[in-house]
Amino acid sequence: GDSVTQMEGPVTLSEEAFLTINCTYTATGYPSLFWYVQYPGEGLQLLLKATKADDKGSNKGFEATYRKETTSFHLEKGSVQVSDSAVYFCALRRGATNKLIFGTGTLLAVQP
Amino acid sequence: DTGVSQNPRHKITKRGQNVTFRCDPISEHNRLYWYRQTLGQGPEFLTYFQNEAQLEKSRLLSDRFSAERPKGSFSTLEIQRTEQGDSAMYLCASSLGGTTGITEAFFGQGTRLTVV
Secondary structure: OOEEEEOOOOEEEEOOOOEEEOEEEEOOOOOEEEEEEEOOOOOEEEEEEEOOOOOEEEEOOEEEEOEOOOOEOOEEEOOOOHHHOEEEEEEEEOHHHOOEEEOOOEEEEEEO | OOOOEEEOOEEEEOOOOOEEEEEEOOOOOOEEEEEEEOOOOOOEEEEEEEOOEEEEEOOOOOOOEEEEOOOOOOEEEEEOOOOHHHOEEEEEEEEOEEOOEEOOOEEOOOEEEEEO
16 A cells, blocks of 8 residues: 655754755555644644656745655755744655655654 | 634643534635644644535544534534543634645644643
8 A cells, every 4th residue: 555654853953954864655656745834832834745756846945855765755955943843744645545644753852 | 913823721620521612714714624633743634624624534533533524614622522632722724725736734823732
């Protein structure tokens, strides 16, 4: 079945460091891919998305490129801030099923 | 209408009791989803509605769980005879779907259930 695998956390970085959170997926067909973020005490928020191969999603300085050849959608940011501290979830949505399939989440802690 | 609203935010109940949660989606959204999130895990799909029709249910949704969306607007999720394993965050999301595709899902803040 469809699945998403994320790198385990926590990821601890100093402010202004470069961030990469790895995400790979298994799915038939051509899923849409998403990154959601969950700040402490809040619900999930869509961070960025990509709907087809080689698309790059970007938002708030974060980027991820849909790589079909490696079935990956790694999240990157060039310079993290303390306010980026949150749990990040990679997810896929395939075709008409409508449901999202999430990875287990990666906790990011950014220290000043 | 500022987003998906869920009530209550927190619920503590004794094992064996019934609980009901409510979700109010974004008003123009015709699709509504329920997910369950346990500690340290990503959300897992439970069920979804298009308007008032329940179109898909996960195997996670045992017979003790029932969801409704009677008028195609708000939805309720009821858990009967709660068990400690039901303790989790229950998330609701909504989106707009049609023949041209679907929008991304917007999530509520969730209802945290603790069964003691």
